[in-house]
Amino acid sequence: MNLMNKKILVTGADGFIGSHLTEELVRQGYDVRAFVYYNSFNSWGWLDHTSKEVKENLDVFSGDIRDPYGVKEAMKSCTHVLNLAALIAIPYSYHSPGTYVDTNIKGTLNVVQAARELGVEKVIHTSTSEVYGTAQYVPIDENHPLQGQSPYSATKIGADQLAMSFYKSFDTPVSIIRPFNTYGPRQSARAVIPTIIGQLASGQSTIKLGDIHPTRDFNYVKDTVNGFISVMNHDESTGEVINIGSNYEVSIGETAHMIAEVMGVDLTIETDEQRLRPAKSEVERLWADNKKAKDLLGWTPNYGGKDGFKRGLEETIEWFTNPENLASYKTDVYNI
Numbered sequence: 001m002n003l004m005n006k007k008i009l010v011t012g013a014d015g016f017i018g019s020h021l022t023e024e025l026v027r028q029g030y031d032v033r034a035f036v037y038y039n040s041f042n043s044w045g046w047l048d049h050t051s052k053e054v055k056e057n058l059d060v061f062s063g064d065i066r067d068p069y070g071v072k073e074a075m076k077s078c079t080h081v082l083n084l085a086a087l088i089a090i091p092y093s094y095h096s097p098g099t100y101v102d103t104n105i106k107g108t109l110n111v112v113q114a115a116r117e118l119g120v121e122k123v124i125h126t127s128t129s130e131v132y133g134t135a136q137y138v139p140i141d142e143n144h145p146l147q148g149q150s151p152y153s154a155t156k157i158g159a160d161q162l163a164m165s166f167y168k169s170f171d172t173p174v175s176i177i178r179p180f181n182t183y184g185p186r187q188s189a190r191a192v193i194p195t196i197i198g199q200l201a202s203g204q205s206t207i208k209l210g211d212i213h214p215t216r217d218f219n220y221v222k223d224t225v226n227g228f229i230s231v232m233n234h235d236e237s238t239g240e241v242i243n244i245g246s247n248y249e250v251s252i253g254e255t256a257h258m259i260a261e262v263m264g265v266d267l268t269i270e271t272d273e274q275r276l277r278p279a280k281s282e283v284e285r286l287w288a289d290n291k292k293a294k295d296l297l298g299w300t301p302n303y304g305g306k307d308g309f310k311r312g313l314e315e316t317i318e319w320f321t322n323p324e325n326l327a328s329y330k331t332d333v334y335n336i
Contacts, residue, residue, distance in 0.1 A: 003233065004029055006121070007077055011035040011065055011111065012084030014045025016187045017126075017179075021082065021225045022047065026054045028229075035074050035085065038062040046186050065107035072114040079121045082228055083111045086126065086159075089190045090152045090277065091336035097151035104155040105162060112166040112174065120173070122238065124231050125163040127178040128156050129217065129245065129286050138249070139289035142178070142241045150281050160241070167239050175237040177228060180245035180288045184221030184312065185319035189335040192252055193218070193313070196259050197320045198331035206268040208334070210275030212253035217245045217288040220303035220312035230297040237296060245288020246304045258310060262317055274334055 008025055012018040013034035025032045036044045044060060063070035065085035075081060087093070087103045108125060115123045132140050133147025148154030166172040183193040192209070199207040227244035231237045250258075253269065260267035276282075293299040303312040319325055 003080065006079040007031050007033060008232075009033045009035060009075055009078040009081045010084065011081070012086060014043075014047055015084065016046065017182055017221060017224055018084040019046035019050065019186060020184070020221050021084070021228050022058070023050055023054050024225050024229070026057050032057070033059040033061055033074065033078060035061050035063060035065070038064055065110065066102050068110040068113065071107075071110040072118070075111075075114045075118055075120060080232055081111060081115060081120055081123045082232065083108065083123060084126045086156070088128070088152065089188070089336055090130070090150045091190070093150055093152035093155075097155075100151055100155040105158045108159040108162055112163050112172055116166060116170050116172045122173045122175065122232065123163070124228060125160065125174055125176050127160045127176050127241070128153070129178060129180040129243075129288065130283060131157045131160060131178070132286065134283050135285040135287060138285065138287040139247060140243070140287060141289040142243055142292055149283055150277070164241070173238045175231050175239070176241040177231050178241055178243050179224045179227065180217040180219050180243065180286060182219050182221050182224045184316050185325070187221075189329045189331070193255065193259070193316065194320065194329070195335070196256050197263070197317055198326065198329050200260060200263050200265050200267070201321045201326055202331040205265055206270055207256070208270050208272035208275065209252065209256065210272065210277065211282060212256065212269060213251060213284075214282060215249045215251045215285050215287065216255075217247070217249055217286050218255070218309060218312070219244060219246050219288075219301065220308070220315075223301040223303050226302075227293065227299055230293070230299040234297050240292075240296065242293050242296065243288050243290055244293055244299070245290050246301045246308065247288055247290050248305050248309060249285070249287040250306075250309065259313055259317065262310070262314055263321075272334065
């Protein structure tokens, strides 16, 4: 499919994955409109740090995904919408769940409703592996039951179901991409890999973490970005839910020791009680079955397996240990 004569809207373009995706789309020659969260500083989030070449080829729209009028205005003249705008921090969802309903569910409604009214050619809605909860079987395929083990995951389940309901009810061309735990440069300090790297890069050999026994399927951000572009470019993805994961399972504790090894640090881990999720809320195991992405899209992770994970960690560590980048993070406090 040739989309070079199309207009692509990326919501959440100022965030971690969104900024990487926006940059890659521009570099590949797409006509991109970046929807960033309005603020009085006129900050474009991570897009403020992108190259001059990317900035000069961006159409930036400042707004709020919770505002249906602004969302529809941003989507005018756009043929494809990649919806990444969301609140994602699990601990923050425990004490402010209403904001997650407004942003994740109502924000998604605003996107698919506008897409229906405007006749948008395709909407790619972003899900998360957290919707599966603790694995009932592994590897986890797209038919695995959905379990809302946190307010965050519950709102993402709701958003996914709402998006798919528009496909089934109104034939709105929706695809759902379900990335497993994405990591890489620019990720928020509320995520475990930046938490580990940040503490070690700040000179601490004894670091504070929550539960280190759960396992995750970490997906390097470049692979996640390629997944979005593959979903966008394949008609076969319409009406489908597609996992994007590395098909490699690793524990939080082993991840911490791999990072310490790359950084050349002797590591001691302390359990910080405030970082522990409530017992029934903790997702104990995630491991992606990515066969559908391979068969339907031809997508495969370039950073898969243990060797690929280590390469991704090396690139991530290189970015975070740059003093200019590290200065953007508060490594001495718990970020929720």
